[in-house]
Amino acid sequence: MNNLKDKNILLCVTGSIAAYKACDLLRVLRKEGANVQVAMTQSALQFVGETSFSALSNYDVITQIFPSKEGETGLEHVNLAIELDAVIVAPATANILGKAANGVADDTVSTLLSICEQPTIFAPAMNFRMWQNKSTIDAVDALRKHGKIVINPEEGQLASLHEGEGRFPNTHTIINSLREVFDQHLPLKNKNILITAGPTREHIDPVRFISNRSSGKMGYSLAVQAKYLGANVTLISGPVHIDPVPDVNMINVESTLDMQRELNIYINREHNIDYIFMVAAVADYIIPNPQENKIKRKDSTLNIKFSKAPDLIQELSSKTDAKLIGFALETEDGEKNAKEKMSNKNLDYIVLNYANEPNAGFETNTNRVIIFSKKGSKKEFKLDRKDRIAAKLLDFIINNK
Ligand SMILES: Cc1cc2nc3c(=O)[nH]c(=O)nc-3n(C[C@H](O)[C@H](O)[C@H](O)COP(=O)(O)O)c2cc1C
Structure with a gap:
């Protein structure tokens, strides 16, 4: 590049x-x-x-x-x-x-x-x-x-x-x-990019939550690489242990509903969004009524009521003309599940990675991904550092492959 x-x-x-x-x-x-x-x-x-x-x-x-x-x-x-x-x-x-x-x-x-x-x-x-x-x-x-x-x-x-x-x-x-x-073209100059990254936390009571193992590294790497290509980047991030990306509009959130609210505010305010990367691992189920006080160790079993979380990426597709890129973390039938997700949610691209592969998926500094496009193209990026994978994904998407 x-x-x-x-x-x-x-x-x-x-x-x-x-x-x-x-x-x-x-x-x-x-x-x-x-x-x-x-x-x-x-x-x-x-x-x-x-x-x-x-x-x-x-x-x-x-x-x-x-x-x-x-x-x-x-x-x-x-x-x-x-x-x-x-x-x-x-x-x-x-x-x-x-x-x-x-x-x-x-x-x-x-x-x-x-x-x-x-x-x-x-x-x-x-x-x-x-x-x-x-x-x-x-x-x-x-x-x-x-x-x-x-x-x-x-x-x-x-x-x-x-x-x-x-x-x-x-x-x-x-x-x-x-x-x-050096007259090098910055392909994302003046382009607006929105990225979500990291996990969400769903509170059980004031001191406990359920979450997932997302580190945020993939989304943050995309933000850094997009900056190197000249983009204006907004990053909506769940709780992670990574320094904020310099010169990026950082919005920190905690729960899935927080993320939904911030996405809606951004989409309603910013009408010229070019690309949206939904990298965050948002909850599939949320806890609608967390306990107000700390739950005591009293009963022999504990039931927590979950309800289905809003599908943030699906909600977006009718609200924006931006190119939508989703991420699918799978453990089996990856290609089939990823392609289904792309078509059900009306995405332009889907990036598949596996949670059960060594050095790939969650928490690691490296990843192996396969990207599929709505147009039918497919490309695998072999195990590499997440920043390099991010640069390759951006190249693939910018060049409309
Ligand atoms: C602790 C300290 C920090 C300084 N930071 C800056 C600075 O950030 N920017 C600046 O213009 N001058 C700063 N100065 C002043 C310059 O070092 C000083 O003007 C010096 O003559 C610059 O020399 P130069 O331009 O040849 O390197 C600082 C001085 C000290 C003692």
Whole structure:
């Protein structure tokens, strides 16, 4: 799909508290196949050691322009190991934005920036007051006027514990910006995707519930991969032990009825939904009247009354024009059951996985799936990590197979 194979990138790291996040960016760039050379300012070195970056990039890190060894000329130190295709400054301090906008070249990174004519992306991270400072605003305007890309930082809690705009942009935002530099098509740009994930909990009394073994990993992996393809993602999630996906509209729910309510609110508000992935393992039976007080260990048997849960996916098909993708977790007769579910519930695709296969289905980090489409196509994705399976499923569906 989209990758940055053999692209040569200079990653300049400057002295922000978010400098450690550049390690993850570097890891993802390498995973996408890019060659990356890192340069760091002296302030950046106060936050993260160069060893992390040299180990992750496989190249020495450029930290100074003046010769450190006898017999070397200064110029060698700005000679890069690779011919560059693009430059990323991440995190970019207020200081480097100001220097780059004004042609100041007084250290390694600013000197490199003054030399490099390649497309340059700045990913700022700073205190919200620094971001709102008139000089920073002018610097950003000037850089943009000069054709540089300055990504707006995110809003949220800053290292200073203040709320505001200034957080380091998410890795997928920076990677997508780089892809656009290389004119790589983001197939889900401006597309709205709704994903449900995780289990639901049905309360028996105030301290007990019944649930299922869904970990949410498949749905969360789809959310991350959809972000990498440029989508706007909303994730309605049951209780899971996974960090929220950055830059995704997260809606946390507990019960099947909560999930039904949030789905309806979203569908009624958002009229242009392109794809809905119903990955959550919702209950088939709910407890309509949970006990108000904790049930005591008194009687020799306990009867709990269940009633059939609403069929969330079936309810959706008449309410939206979005492409509907369902998941079927089976233990036997998988293909037959999955295809029946697809046709009974009027789905465009169904993804079959098995609960009784080693390393697949619930709870695991890996999965083996078979996708069927309404049009009659079928494709198996062999046992692989859930993030890779998610990318392959998205590719299959986007390309209308
Ligand atoms: C703990 C700490 C955190 C800092 N975080 C940031 C930051 O997030 N963004 C920023 O623009 N400056 C930040 N600074 C200030 C810069 O490190 C300082 O302006 C420095 O001169 C930047 O140098 P450089 O742009 O050459 O890396 C921070 C300073 C300290 C001591």
